[in-house]
Structures are given as C-alpha cells and as structure tokens.
Amino acid sequence: MRTDSVSGSNGLADGAPVQDGAAPGGGAVKFGAVRPFDAARAEAAVRELLLAVGEDPDREGLRETPARVARAYREVFDGLFSEPDSVLDTVFDEGHQEMILVRDIPVYSTCEHHLVPFHGVAHVGYIPGESGKVTGLSKLARVVDLYAKRPQVQERLTSDIADALVRKLQPRAAIVVIEAEHLCMSMRGIRKPGATTTTSAVRGLFKTSAVSRGEVLDLILRK
Template structure:
C-alpha cells in the first residue's frame, strides 16, 4: 500500500536520529517497519470515497428516522499525526422508502476516518456521502471524539471531548426534527 516502503522506513529512521535516538539499538531495529505497517492500517481509507460504501440500497417503504448510534472509530489528526477516537452517530430519513444496509453507515465512517483527518471534515464527509448516495429527506451526523493532541501535548486536558455535527435537509431546516434526532442520540 505504501507508495515507497524503503523511503518511508528511512524517514522513520531519520526521525529517530533527529530526536537523539539510535535506530540501530536492539529495541528500535524493527521500529521503522512496524511504524509503516501501523500507518498503512490507520490510513487504509486513503484514496477511497465513503460514498462507495453505499452499495446495498433497497426500496422498503420506510420513511421514518434510521439511526445507528455509537459507531466506534479512530483516526489520525492531520496536524500532529496522533490519534483521535470516539463515536459517530449517523441518521437519515429515507426518501421514497430508499434505505441502505445498516452496516454501510458504519463502513462509511470507517473509510472516512482511516486517513490523516480533521474531525470537522470527517463529519462532513460521512454526511455528504450518505446524502449523495441516497438523496434522503434529511441527514444528521454527530461525531464525539477525544484528541490525543489535546490530551498528551499542548493544553493537556485528558477526557475533553470535541463534538461536531452536520445537518442536511429536514434536520437542517426543521428545529423539531433536529431536537428529535438529538434526543434519540442522547437518550436512546
């Protein structure tokens, strides 16, 4: 998957040297390979479009809210290259009964999160993918995450959560619908 394994491994070796470490000592000998393997896994969504996950679409006649709550994810802050992780809540109201498989909502979150990312963009990418794929009456996506760049460095506030939302269609235009979906997310 990596464009150039050797170059990437050498970059990790050079980082270790630049930080004052010896990449040839026993504990670090295989570190560059392990780091690259980790990044390949964590960035496996690069070049993929979350919209492509909505392959299973059915006409079911259902025209009420569909919500998948608490979809766990982890991603990588593109500013500091450290993880952020949390849960996503993805909801939509089908148009003309057009629905997708429930796992597809989780898969879209997975694809959007597996890359260097911003939480705001992640939220918007999932919402846009669902909106583009199904043209529903409304889409609402909420992402709640802890950012290790705020936990481990800088302000050092472990446990602080960032919440982002994107509302489209009826969830953007109708305050009662927005309140209903927020109640469903928070109260089950």
C-alpha cells in the same frame, strides 16, 4: 459498545430530498491520496525521525520499527486509497420513510495537525428519500471507518460522512454527530485528558426543521 438502531417518527412531510453531489466546494469526489503509498519512503522517514529525536534506530528494540510504523500508517490511512462511498452501494428498496439511526459507532482517526489519534463515537442517522431506499446498517459503520482512516480534522470527517450519505442515498435528511477526545490535547500541549469535542453535520430536513433536528438530537444524546 452499544450500537442501537432506532426507528422513530418524524415531521418529514415538508422535507424535500437533499440534492445529489452536495459536497462542499462541488466537483467530482476523489479518493484522498494524491500518490500511491510508498512503504520504503515511510520507513526511511521513520528512521530519520528516530535519529532526529536522539534515538538509535539500530538498537535491538527499534530495528524493525520503521517497517512496523510504515505498515501501521498504511493501515490507519487506508481510507486514502479506497472509495468510501462505494460501501453505500448496498441499498434496499424498503419503502421505509422514517428515521434510521445507528449510535455509538467507535471511531479512530488521526489529527492532521499532530499526526496523533483522536477517537470516540459517531452517530449516523438519516430519513430515506421518497423512494424509501435504505442501506445496510453495517454500511453506515463502514463508511465512518473509511473516512476516519485519513489525516484530518474532526469537522471535515463529520461533513464528509454526511455528504457521502447525501450523494449515495438522496435522503430527506441526514445527520452525523461525532464525539471524540483528541490525544493532541490530552498527552501534550494543553494536556486536558477527558475533554471531548462534539461536531455535527446536518443536511436536508434536519437542517431546515428545528423539530426534526430536535427529535434526532434527543435520540442521539440520550444516554
């Protein structure tokens, strides 16, 4: 894994801070879950699924499987039960006015259409707002992790992370790029292993200034 932290110059003089609470659709930010995790229900569902696919859930190898799968689902959907934005509460008044970029953050998430993984890397960058408020580098990876732990599409994951940066840091600019392989396209269906999907979400100056966007994309896509 390569996780570079890059500071660079930028044409930020004309960049207005991004507004707080700029989540698409507006409204208060909520956790993803609409009810608490129900382990017994998950176990029963997995047992039922095994029956449905023609397996014997009582055979030795499968006996513990419903409980294991329930625990695994609780883990991979943990982001439904936590407030991802709160990890960005750790901020430092550095007075830093230039770009901060963390590249190649490993991402594992779950496609909401087929409930199979998609995985790859995320690149997260921002230019602090006028206050120069920055967050810890690891917090950028943490916010990616928490938003990843939900059933979703890659586009929404990308936007959710960018909007969290905007809400919590009020940056002059923010960008999230995710490159991922979807197992629903590799192991089944169209069966194109190795095909990758790239999504981006740009906010503030990275949206309005082609020069700034070009500069950060150059850093992100540089191999």
